[in-house]
Amino acid sequence: MMRFSSLFTLSKFGASRAFRPLAMGMLALGLGSFTPSCVSLPEDGTTVTLGTHVDDWRDEVIYQVLVDRFANGDVNNDYLVRPGALARYQGGDWKGLEDHLDYIKELGVTTLWISPVIRNVETDADVDAYHGYWAQDLTQPNPHFGDIVSLRSLVKRAHSQNLKVVLDIVTNHMGQVFFYDMNLNGKADIYIGGTGTSSQVTRVSEFDPDWNPIGVQAETSLGLAGRAPIVFFQDPTIQRIAPVPGILARAEGYHGFGRILNYDVPEQTMLGDFPGGLKDVATELPEVRATMVDAYTRWAELVDLDGFRIDTVKHVEHEFWKVFTEGVRTRLARQGKEKFLMFGEAFDGNDQLLGSFTQKGELDSVFYFSQHYQVFRDIFMYAHDAAAQRGTDQIEKLWAARATNWSAEPQDQGIGVAPNKIPVNFMDNHDVARFLFAALGDVAALRNALTLLLTEEGLPCIYYGTELDFSGGNDPANREVVWNTGFPTTGDTFRHVAKILGVRKASLALRRGNTSVLWSSPHVADEEDAGIIAYERSGGDAEDSYALVVLNTNGKKSSSTSSGESVMKTGKASATLVDVLDPNRASYKTNADGTLKVSVEAQSGKLLLLESEASELGF
Amino acid sequence: MRSNDHSSARSKRTGAVFSLAVFLLPSGALAQSSPGGRGPSTGDGTSGVAQGSSGTSANGASAATPSPGPDTNELNDRFEPKAKAGTVANGTNAGPTPGTAEPTKADDKKDAKKDEPSGKFEFGSYGRVRAVSDLRGGTGRGANIVSFGPRTDEESYAEIELRREDTWKDGIKTRIVTTLALLPPFFHFSGKMTQAIALRNLYAQGTIDRYTLWVGSRMYRGDDIYLLNWWPLDNQNTVGGGVGIKFDKERGDTMLALHAGMQRLDDPFQTQSVAAVAPYGFGSTQVIKVDRPRTIETAKLIHFFRNSPDKTLFPGNDAMGFKAVVYGEAHQLAAGVQRDPLTDRDRALPADTGFLAGVQLGYWTGVRDGFVHVFAKHARGIAAYDPLAVPTTFANDRTTSGASDTIIATGGNLETEAVGVQWGAYLRFFRDASEGATSREKYDEGAVVVRPNIFISDHFGVAVEGSYQQRRYALADADGESKLTTGLFRAGVIPYFSPAGRGSFKRPQLRILYMATARDKGARSLYPKEDVFSQRSVEHFFGLGAEWWFNSSSYP
Structure with a gap:
């Protein structure tokens, strides 16, 4: 009152x-x-005091949420919602997410990665910006999801439940905000050029023209007429207007070379528009860099965010990342926010390329796309297809390569963990088909892959709906609505994730221990150790904690940690280990020389803790 | 006494229309106790700000006219169509004359002929026109940011009323009323020979003994706050009917009015037709998909406290009195199934209900047009939303359950032969049903306006007006730092020519008008940056205006 x-x-x-x-x-x-x-205003939505909410990011588990798809907490922002049409807005919002934090907590994850919050171009080519990657105004919230108060309330409520919040941001491009006036008629056209006899017939879209190494050209019947003018749209009905702030509303803020045609050509990757007419920002300009630092740091300040997930980092020059990360870290540190996580998305299986963004002065980590392809796809998804499946030795090699491909030094003012110790692990996300789609519905493979994801070294990231056995194909089929399920927490996959995350939370080794691969195999067929991968988590910052994970990725048979005379050798001699995933708590005793032969059923795993530690932790 | 002298003078001045004014006093519905008519919702829409609220359409709908005070129409017209000493020029009511007036000769003649059927056609009108500049080369523009802001910058509006009145055998009286409303822009402004016209009244009414019945489409309402152009308690615009009951036949000190009506607004929320394959032949035919009128029942109980032959409550002043009003509404909206035009899918519209309860206390001084009204009401559910608008925000079950509208308000006028002062003020707390903590439809607002008048001569006067209005939203401002609070202050001067004489409510009135409005940062932030209202902190409103009402059942 x-x-x-x-x-x-x-x-x-x-x-x-x-x-x-x-x-x-x-x-x-x-x-x-x-x-x-x-x-x-609700207290949660008013004042913000910046703080550091994370001790060690290796303790965290990320849950990726596409806000539009998770929960609809307020029907009044359901503007232009088309239920069931997954390329359109569905109605999810920040309040809905806040209302279901208990569900997320019960799963055991600790950090929310929420889709972009900024105002977008509403729609383009009959597809909506529900995903948030079509930026128009970097300063305003997307009203489909709520307002600044509801976003603050979400973050504050999450923090009160010891959940962190990471925001998805894009610096590489803006939405479909201008066209190239290639025929100089002042309006956006899609037309057919060429005669078909004396010249090739081509389709030209001024919304999204093809890459041109000298810049998108204007062209008349008499020939080339120089760089095509960049003309910003003026269609406020769909928020397709000049971007905000500052230089982003001027042509000089963009490269203007047209759409990327070949991702293997570095020049195109760096300077080309992102397919779909997403205009490539001239990130080399100091004014653009300053604008990006200011615009996105402001969001961290407005709502007390804990980190950024950064989109399309491989399309932006390294120098930008040095300027950007330093600007953000310095400004937030001055206000008492430290260990602000910044990790990037480089949609590429090249592990060296991924690691390049973690070098000195750049990002804290990146998504482990090389693992997505070489491990989750080649080994787990293909468990049903021996002809396609690769041996688990591929895992060992990839992990080993990380030690050198990725930086071994923590970033200055960063999270305090070396990037090669904290890859952001994921099996699928919103840009690829869901695991179950690719694995042809093989739920056992999914749960087996989850065991690896949640026990390997690094920062696990679970795409929403994985726990509910969602199986959508490629975008947008992989962006299903959650609220139609009723948020059940009793499903086998949900309980499997919750169980492992419960162990992970308790076990220092699983969170911070180093990794030693004890057994891997090139075999994928009927061999004794076909499909086996076994690794220890111990040492490093794990103190005396110890964990041993043994997985069988073979889709058809039991396998063991042995091959003929050779038997897996652990780092623990004469120790009793307990499988905490086994309801019967089966125990295994290592020999005096540390060897241990463990047989594992097809597509299953064992999570072994020292008996004493398991007892101490209550397992 | 000076007041008696004045009453006498008024009687003389009104001579030409007096006989009409007597019989043509308000059409007689119990709730239609004061002058004024609510116009269609396009009225004040120019501001583009205060109209946003689904709970506030009354502001945009208002074509308000003065509320000269005591709610005597229930008596004089409906139940006792006789001249009262308190009836003043141009048909406005100066207050009740509780049974003390002696019958006139005209009354005697009527009595003699009361069993002879007789009838007549009548014409009445309310109107206001303006021609104003913003002193920057543009037209003057409304700037209100609350639901019921001061009326000084309202749009032009006019009503034309055609009425047939008859007296039948046994003293039975009937009235057939048709009222057309004209809405701007008018031809001489827009150059377009088209005119938006609304039908504000179309009903028939009959009175027998203590009972009055009416059926039709009707504005049906109580006292207004003139300066805010607003009926704070009851203001129905339905197609329906009602009955008025006077408990004591002769005086009607206690009366009850009951009404039931419906609306089915031309909005997919309430009505929708869709194409369907014709059952015979070719092509398609239209099918009513949504048909869910809002049905509204109202009840209004009024009691007057005033001198009577049996009791003297106010010694020496028979024109003084009080009244108390208790008012209630019940609203219902049936469930339905709507075809979503975006997806062509059917979706359920749940049933909805609401209620409103309110009270009013009125006091009339007995001196000229002096009166004071105080109103309070609380509405919940669908009743929190003006019936001429559909809700735009909902609870997650898509009902309006949880919505509320709470209002306290006052309006009044005090005047002497030389000076007068009118005022209006209110506080309003509107909460939509949305389950989010923030919403543009959750707000507190209020306004206060004071208009002192100096009656320089019998026909000329000057008024000055000052007002302040503020709305505070359950939203953060553009910087995200604090609550979005919007406010504006307005002050101005209104010299006028009043052919009908001295008085704040004498009409017609021809005016020169100047108002300056100072708008704060919050008020400016309500407009897109392309709008000059987002940039200018001071607005001018200068021009000419006129307002009249005569012989109208809505504006007696």
């Missing part, structure tokens, strides 16, 4: 200051000292 005098404040009038006494008098005359209940 608030007294009337404070309810109706005579706010900043400038020229009307002289009238305030009179206005106050009239208020008093007409309304007295009535004490009403009055509009107020």
